[in-house]
Amino acid sequence: MSVPVAPRRWPFLGHTPSMLRKRFEFTSSLRDRGEIVKVYLGPKPAYFVTSPRLVHRVLVTEGAHFRKGAMFDKFRPYLGEGLLLSDGAFHRRQRRLIQPAFHRDRIARYAETMAAAAEELVAPWRPGEVRVVDEDAQSLAVTVVGRALFSTAMGERVIEEVRRSVFVVIKQGMVRALSPNFVEKLPVPGNRRFDEATARMRAVVLEVIASWRAGGVDHGDLLSTLLLAQDEETGAGMTDQQTYDEVLTLLTAGIETTALALAWVFHEIGRHPEVERRLHAEVDEVLGGRPVTFADLPRLVWTARVVNEVLRTYPIWILMRRATEEVVLDGVRLAPGTEVIVSPHALHFDPRSFDDPGRFDPDRWSPERAATVPRGAFVPFGAGARQCVGNVFAQTELVIAVATVAARWRLVPVPDEPVRVRFTSAPYPGRMPMTAVPRHP
Template identity: 40%
Template structure:
């Protein structure tokens, strides 16, 4: 953990260099966001940036991020990135303000109780096996698209497990369009740009409306059925607060869309990066194959296999460190306060970046190297240093759900297939608020054990 001493006097955070007239740091933030944000740590623990007419502060030190996430009333959900996500997710658990979060979290906690995980994992395993069953030796696949289809199938199954669910969640294309729209808006600091009649904005609005209609039909069907299908939607409909009140249809809609988008996009991105990283590190891939051959002997992975697959788990952790799917987030300051000795006025936007923290050499030696074995000695990193799922009361409620899905998918696929990206085409990240790779192709080769 860095031990830089924070100033004890009330001061204003330094502004990052390189701001342009009128535009500020917006060009760098939009066109090379990862390099720009990761480089801010060299200019201080709390750095001020200008995004067109807007000012924002970036917390670059893990202790400041820990304080930021521990005090979710002073630093409430909102700001540049989350305000755009709220347009789609409403007041779902990922975006609702502190005033309603505790009630929502308690009501939804049952859905992700450890006792339910084996049931979820069984559904995950079925969908992973079914989605990859059509694969053939020598096929060339668009890896991010294939992983998005897989993650969509898993999330939809765990959300809606009713027997008649087939065809009830035609949301793959809609989720992709909505995700692109949120990512574009989160990285576009120009007020009013999201209201222009561009093709992208029109696709975004249509996709958002499609998601609303699908969830409306699902909620109506489940309320009429009144059965417990042991899925997430049944939990949402049966949840009650301390006063015995349930969730409204509008609240359930927001949670359904949040689960669909968050559960799909984060896992699809993690799996896509994992195949690229394993291909670039054949020694790690060979060790993974050995582990899987020993434990699985070619069959799909099950929940009870996971304790015997420690390297698989470390690969998931290391992929999330290098490429955290949600790489930048924002908070809104609700009252005048100080952070790291610097004054922050009410209404200010504070940004923090898991990508920035995960790439700090003082926290993770050789930070750009894919090294799953670093987690043999870093099993419990200090608070604020490793935050792919956030921290504190607002930590992602589905963190274990997501890592379980990723581990089952990697184990099941790698036990049967070698995924080799097309040579000569480097895998690069998209420019957006979600850290997914750009489309890339790979060849599938069936493994012989």
């Protein structure tokens, strides 16, 4: 079968607005060439899948025949065999061991941590104060994930180190992932900061693991769940290294997604008065001035739709898979080792799946309209067996944080200070100043 071939130029690097437009235009334009398109990563061919139907096959129905692709190989030196990168039987074992940490009853307990952290965030705000919202969102995400993982006094030391180092690891790690191999060996400041940050985080996380081993007490946190987990077949638990890999995976994946989404939520609320009005009406009706609880979530319908629309509007640019055995997609034979690329960004802005995709419209997530979205068209957390294990945790945290802030404050954009997007694989806002205005003076 003849496969359409895209232009050879693949715009991986560059963060200027014009370069970002070229990235998005390139990946979005591929849908006009067909559902599966050959592209070149330098001299190496790969296949770009553009339709929700084939994306669902790659991620779900044929997911067992793929592993994480080339983009993720460069994360292995510091994420090891954590759930994000492991494969095959080992990945299935680790997911079985970790999954209980994200059951509904555990999420309900974490919700208390989420609400308390959000209340602490807004408590010192003052009327008319300009908040740098992206920094506030990062701080909250670190606090929530850190406290969920480490509930002991020693855990506070880990949280402070995570606050200091995790975004260096995330950002510089993505630069490495999208750069030629030689870049990570250059004696440049970014590489030094990355190496120092990973070394500090490794030392403090292994220290708290050793402390837990010595005490052996279940503190009800994620770390206890990881260290107490035992394989049903062998009775074996995780080694210190395996636990470390999973902890670092949960820290990096759990913090980045939530921090970015939360910042963009308040950006979009500030730009859309009607969205803000409906949000405030809902939190006033549901909460009545009291703190949000896990039991309130089913009634925070509009808040959840706003969160979903932000997850659609600000997804990662691409993700990759590598075939582990021959797979045939619509007559195209993919040999073992073939790289397959999916663009959540292109999928989320495909007008065939979403009416007027450039418009911020939380109502597209009403039950009637959401039911028309094809499988594979909305993948903010991936899909299938490789779907992010913490997706419900993240969505719960976002709804609780948004409701907590919106119940007490409006965040108003600062005039003449436009927010720009800085993109590696995920959409980072440039500095996002917003003025805190009390809703109930």
